[in-house]
Amino acid sequence: MSRRLAYGLAALALIALVGWQASRWFGADSPAGEAVVIGGPFSLTASDGRRVTDQDFRGRWMLIYFGFTFCPDVCPTELAVMAAALDALGDDAADIQPILITLDQERDTVEVLRDYVAAFHPRLIGLTGTLAEIQAVAGAYRVFFQKTEPDASGDYVVDHSSVVYLMDPAGDYVAVFGRDVDAVAMAEGLRHYLD
Numbered sequence: 699m700s701r702r703l704a705y706g707l708a709a710l711a712l713i714a715l716v717g718w719q720a721s722r723w724f725g726a727d728s729p730a731g732e733a734v735v736i737g738g739p740f741s742l743t744a745s746d747g748r749r750v751t752d753q754d755f756r757g758r759w760m761l762i763y764f765g766f767t768f769c770p771d772v773c774p775t776e777l778a779v780m781a782a783a784l785d786a787l788g789d790d791a792a793d794i795q796p797i798l799i800t801l802d803q804e805r806d807t808v809e810v811l812r813d814y815v816a817a818f819h820p821r822l823i824g825l826t827g828t829l830a831e832i833q834a835v836a837g838a839y840r841v842f843f844q845k846t847e848p849d850a851s852g853d854y855v856v857d858h859s860s861v862v863y864l865m866d867p868a869g870d871y872v873a874v875f876g877r878d879v880d881a882v883a884m885a886e887g888l889r890h891y892l893d
Contacts, residue, residue, distance in 0.1 A: 808824075
């Protein structure tokens with residue numbers, strides 16, 4: 699698959715995701731008559747080596763980004779925005795758990811994730827797992843991702859949709875922040891939901 703096609707598919711996934719959020723805001727159901735669900739149970743390995751599930755985060759808001767540590771630009775930019783938004787909230791961010799879920803379990807080991815997330819925010823944790831576990835959680839969050847063909851040196855990237863999810867303390871989907879949202883706007887949006 700060409701990179702242009704992959705980016706096109708990622709854009710379509712983002713458009714669909716925004717549509718799902720709009721339907722949630724207005725209480726609309728899916729065409730099949732069922733409410734669209736974003737998120738769900740997961741069991742992954744944290745960047746400190748612990749095995750965690752979605753239940754471990756109950757009682758706290760989750761700010762979740764799907765990406766990978768070898769990402770050349772989008773992922774570090776979005777994580778920096780997330781970190782700056784949390785810092786802007788000050789003490790109000792105490793109940794928010796920032797999370798990076800890797801889409802590149804081959805290279806993003808626990809050790810790699812631990813060092814990577816520490817560069818962005820002291821409370822940011824990374825989560826990894828088997829390919830099947832990553833596919834399951836990505837599917838639950840409606841995240842598109844696809845590994846590209848390696849180049850001559852064996853390097854590859856992972857094309858993926860790029861949004862930040864806000865989940866409430868019960869683990870339910872609340873909002874999504876797109877790539878056009880800066881740290882100030884994200885902090886304002888988070889403050890709106892936390893109030």
